[in-house]
Amino acid sequence: MEHIISVDQLTKRYKDLTAVDHISFQVRPGEIFGILGPNGAGKTTTLEMMEGLKVITEGDAVINGISVKQHPRQVKHIIGVQLQSSSFYDLMNLKELLEFFGSLYGRKVDGMALLTKVELADKWKSRAKELSGGQRQRLSIAVALVNDPLVIFLDEPTTGLDPQARRHLWALVRDIQKAGTTLILTTHYMEEAEVLCDRIAIMDSAKIIAQDTPTGLLKLIEQKATIKFQVKNHLDIAPLKQLAAATDVNRMKDTITISTSHVQDTLKGLIEYDLTHPVHFTDLQVHEVNLEDVFLNLTGKTLRD
Numbered sequence: 001m002e003h004i005i006s007v008d009q010l011t012k013r014y015k016d017l018t019a020v021d022h023i024s025f026q027v028r029p030g031e032i033f034g035i036l037g038p039n040g041a042g043k044t045t046t047l048e049m050m051e052g053l054k055v056i057t058e059g060d061a062v063i064n065g066i067s068v069k070q071h072p073r074q075v076k077h078i079i080g081v082q083l084q085s086s087s088f089y090d091l092m093n094l095k096e097l098l099e100f101f102g103s104l105y106g107r108k109v110d111g112m113a114l115l116t117k118v119e120l121a122d123k124w125k126s127r128a129k130e131l132s133g134g135q136r137q138r139l140s141i142a143v144a145l146v147n148d149p150l151v152i153f154l155d156e157p158t159t160g161l162d163p164q165a166r167r168h169l170w171a172l173v174r175d176i177q178k179a180g181t182t183l184i185l186t187t188h189y190m191e192e193a194e195v196l197c198d199r200i201a202i203m204d205s206a207k208i209i210a211q212d213t214p215t216g217l218l219k220l221i222e223q224k225a226t227i228k229f230q231v232k233n234h235l236d237i238a239p240l241k242q243l244a245a246a247t248d249v250n251r252m253k254d255t256i257t258i259s260t261s262h263v264q265d266t267l268k269g270l271i272e273y274d275l276t277h278p279v280h281f282t283d284l285q286v287h288e289v290n291l292e293d294v295f296l297n298l299t300g301k302t303l304r305d
């Protein structure tokens with residue numbers, strides 16, 4: 001099977017607001033597919049329609065041959081959904097909780113085995129409310145795994161986690177992928193999308209504005225890097241625009257930023273220029289473009305609001 005998920009013209013309208021506007025994408029089996037976008041872009045609404053939790057206004061999502069629009073209940077058997085941690089039932093310990101969720105699917109679940117998978121085996125006697133933020137997110141992933149799903153949906157799984165807990169969760173997501181499961185996740189962290197996802201759809205204002213591999217998305221913009229440095233003296237920036245491969249030059253107070261499509265060529269030119277017209281630059285930094293720059297380039301605004 002080439003695609004396990006096929007989303008076609010998926011749309012959600014609330015009265016006068018279109019939360020998701022005719023989006024289409026496909027996911028291959030075993031992929032980690034990311035939906036990257038700022039708050040309010042329509043990521044959660046997209047996921048909830050695909051999960052059969054929200055009524056689809058227009059279009060459809062087909063998961064493993066099942067149309068979500070026609071069979072929203074049937075789809076629930078083959079997908080795993082990460083529940084919001086706040087709703088966990090605190091009367092049971094973690095092992096009992098997972099076995100309880102399994103029973104909702106008519107399955108006999110080995111709670112300890114699942115807890116081991118998400119590295120919470122030593123916490124099996126705890127209640128959900130006693131866990132740290134990162135542990136709770138790992139528990140919610142264990143819950144998503146109880147029915148041994150083909151596809152797992154994770155909605156902003158690392159929002160609010162510290163960097164260490166975030167990396168821990170990335171490792172878990174990769175383990176799940178290695179076991180053959182397809183993952184769809186949303187995030188507003190470009191770094192997360194870049195390091196974790198095989199392919200990414202960038203979403204903004206209800207629409208997908210670009211989709212590709214992380215490398216493919218970075219190729220969308222001509223600029224490959226920015227070169228930044230400080231100058232103390234007055235410096236005419238006009239000649240810097242003539243440097244090899246420079247695509248743009250800006251000055252903000254004492255900071256000069258040169259955008260370039262080829263770092264080495266521009267740097268070489270800058271040093272040669274400095275030999276004849278001393279620039280006296282300090283704090284030279286080279287910043288490779290990332291998805292944040294791609295987003296800025298496509299939308300004119302930053303990912304973080």
Ligand SMILES: Nc1ncnc2c1ncn2[C@@H]1O[C@H](COP(=O)(O)OP(=O)(O)O)[C@@H](O)[C@H]1O
Binds near residue numbers: 017018044
């Ligand atoms: N139940 C609802 N009724 C009306 N508008 C909603 C509802 N749920 C979400 N929205 C609106 O839909 C848009 C997309 O929301 P959402 O999918 O939650 O975005 P994201 O997850 O990317 O932050 C937002 O403008 C939000 O306010």
Ligand SMILES: [Mg+2]
Binds near residue numbers: 045
């Ligand atoms: Mg959301």
